[in-house]
Amino acid sequence: MTNNYILRRIRFTFHYNDAKMIELFAKGGLAVTPEQVTLWLKKDDDPDYVRCTDHEFAHFLNGLTIEKRGPREDGTQPKAEYALNNNIIFRKLKIAFNLKDQDILDLLQNANFTLGKSELSAFFRKPDHRHYRECQDQVLRNFLQGLQLRETNTSTAERQSQFQAIKAKAANKKAAAQKERSNKKQSGHVNPYAKDKPKSEKVFYQNPNKKPKDEKEKRPTLSLKKDKPKNETPETKPARKEESHGESNGGFSWKK
DSSP states (O other): OOHHHHHHHHHHHTTOOHHHHHHHHHHTTOOOOHHHHHHHTSOTTSTTOOOOOHHHHHHHHHHHHHHHHOSOTTOOOOOOOSSOOHHHHHHHHHHHTTOOHHHHHHHHHHTTOOOOHHHHHHHTSOTTSTTOOOOOHHHHHHHHHHHHHHHHSOOSHHHHHHHHHHHHHHHHHHHHHHHHHHHHHHHOOOOTTOOOOOOOOOOOOOOTTOOOSTTOOOOOOOOSSOOOOTTOOTTTSOOOOOOTTEEEETTEEEEO
């Protein structure tokens, strides 16, 4: 989740105009121009989009805290961090709106998001604590949605959450397909829908009427060649007698 997204949500929730946004940055100790604010409030896919850095956004959150709860009693200015994460942003918003843990759980419940009290307290612990837990974008997004519902009774975060869910599902499906293709290249093609064949001995068909080789009867053979005498030679071979009343045709004759 980007800093610009949270800026847009807070501006829409509390109906802040550009002049009010500039005032909140000034209360946090940072002077900004209307052009900067306009570019920060553009959507992420806009070609004129400019990212709001963590240090700049920390000044805005400090100014929001002063706007909602007043300046510190000793008059000191809160320090603006150079690196932010969801846990720090969540803690700053909790302080700015003077929310207790149960208030946050109620806001999340209004956004149809259920979270345990122990899970919520883990977000506000120190990073070196053994029960510390990183705050995910989904938790912070639903918190902003619940806050928007409480302030305006309208919300646009639900469609954003659905879009993010569809986008994540498509990305997971694409990654799974790529992994499957790489596995096929390494181990060869494997049909995932093929059923395992049961292991059994091969059965060959045998003719029950089949006789053994010894009992087989020899079939008569037909030969088209005439048997020659063993001692027959071309000299002793008798001349073929042609019939006067027929014509020869390959050793066969017939009457006209």
